[in-house]
Amino acid sequence: MGRDHLTLIKSNFRKTTLIYSSMQIFRLFKYLALSILICFFVGCSQRKNSPSEKDNSEKAYFTLDDFKSVEKIDAHVHVNTEQTSLIQQAEEDNFRLLTINWDDVNDPPPMEIQQEFAIHQLKAFPERIAYATTISIKNFNNDDWQEQTIAYLKNSFAQGAVAVKIYKVIGMSLRDKNGNLVMIDDPRFDGIIDFIVKNNIPIVGHLGEPKNCWLPVEKMTIKGDKSYFHDHPEYHMYLHPEFPSYEAQIDARDRMLEKHPDLKFIGAHLGSLEWSIDELAKRLDKFPNMTVDMAARIPHFQYQAKTNWQGVHDFLIKYQDRLLYATDIVTNGTEDPSVLKKDAHDRWLSDWKFFATDETMQASEVEGEFKGLKLPRDVIHNLYRKNAEKLFFGDRKTKR
Numbered sequence: 001m002g003r004d005h006l007t008l009i010k011s012n013f014r015k016t017t018l019i020y021s022s023m024q025i026f027r028l029f030k031y032l033a034l035s036i037l038i039c040f041f042v043g044c045s046q047r048k049n050s051p052s053e054k055d056n057s058e059k060a061y062f063t064l065d066d067f068k069s070v071e072k073i074d075a076h077v078h079v080n081t082e083q084t085s086l087i088q089q090a091e092e093d094n095f096r097l098l099t100i101n102w103d104d105v106n107d108p109p110p111m112e113i114q115q116e117f118a119i120h121q122l123k124a125f126p127e128r129i130a131y132a133t134t135i136s137i138k139n140f141n142n143d144d145w146q147e148q149t150i151a152y153l154k155n156s157f158a159q160g161a162v163a164v165k166i167y168k169v170i171g172m173s174l175r176d177k178n179g180n181l182v183m184i185d186d187p188r189f190d191g192i193i194d195f196i197v198k199n200n201i202p203i204v205g206h207l208g209e210p211k212n213c214w215l216p217v218e219k220m221t222i223k224g225d226k227s228y229f230h231d232h233p234e235y236h237m238y239l240h241p242e243f244p245s246y247e248a249q250i251d252a253r254d255r256m257l258e259k260h261p262d263l264k265f266i267g268a269h270l271g272s273l274e275w276s277i278d279e280l281a282k283r284l285d286k287f288p289n290m291t292v293d294m295a296a297r298i299p300h301f302q303y304q305a306k307t308n309w310q311g312v313h314d315f316l317i318k319y320q321d322r323l324l325y326a327t328d329i330v331t332n333g334t335e336d337p338s339v340l341k342k343d344a345h346d347r348w349l350s351d352w353k354f355f356a357t358d359e360t361m362q363a364s365e366v367e368g369e370f371k372g373l374k375l376p377r378d379v380i381h382n383l384y385r386k387n388a389e390k391l392f393f394g395d396r397k398t399k400r
């Protein structure tokens, strides 16, 4: 209560003493004070608990309990099996899945077998799953490689593939006839990319690796990368300076995008720009047809949120139309179904907590605590469903 109110009450009190008895004055004062108090509290409570305002603020955000009721898409998984455990868990948790084929002779099963699994699951769960085919680099140095690749893609599209994966082997292990590493901006890819664009099919490109791969282990940001590259020195590029640098990988990808402005390109794993929301923002500004998936890189958002919560929060809001929720969960049918289901559920729920709530939390790959981003509902719908729906699930019927 302010000083002016007290002065007014005191002066009113002095005037009334001339007319009323002391008892009447006491009652009047008590009544007046009580009225002021009631007005004050009623006013305050109306301001705080106005029903419409409360409803609106609750409607603006989801809670942890909304996890199952909201339709979601995980835009990067690998279902390399006819087993259905992961798809069952997706049904329980209200997810659709994009399963992605890859081509790497050192990482079986072969892409043709992966495609068989994908088509099998697509037939069994047409509403639940979509698949991305891939291109083979096995016979890259043969004269008919381009023709063979286009024939394979035609067949994949006819069977329902909605995207094409290109894999990091391009840039990191594929060599030409002279033994030189082949980067993704090599002109031999142009005819194939043009064919994919003509079919209005997006490319999911995993090119390069996280920047941590080119750093010494002690300078890496997240625990997952530290242990992975410690255990796999053969893939730790810091130890292999004879291979292209991180920047060379990113530049080759960018030059390929410059050559193909109509290509709908999804940069897998935050487009290998996971280490900096500012660098990622620059690429999204430069390439309007570029989207990125978050597969296996959400810990990098969490790591940055530890010191720049507002920056990560605002980045996700600004680029809400250009980001896809994704995990990179892999199943090859050898896992214990109940363990696989629980792991998938825990992962999906933990990520939901990070994006939808502002709870303080921890994650296995990040040291220390960080706070959830509490993104508005509309943003969650875009990240979790609408963007992926437009790219992969929209007009599947017309393609078949």
Ligand SMILES: [Zn+2]
Binding pocket: 076, 077, 078, 100, 295, 328
């Ligand atoms: Zn993957």
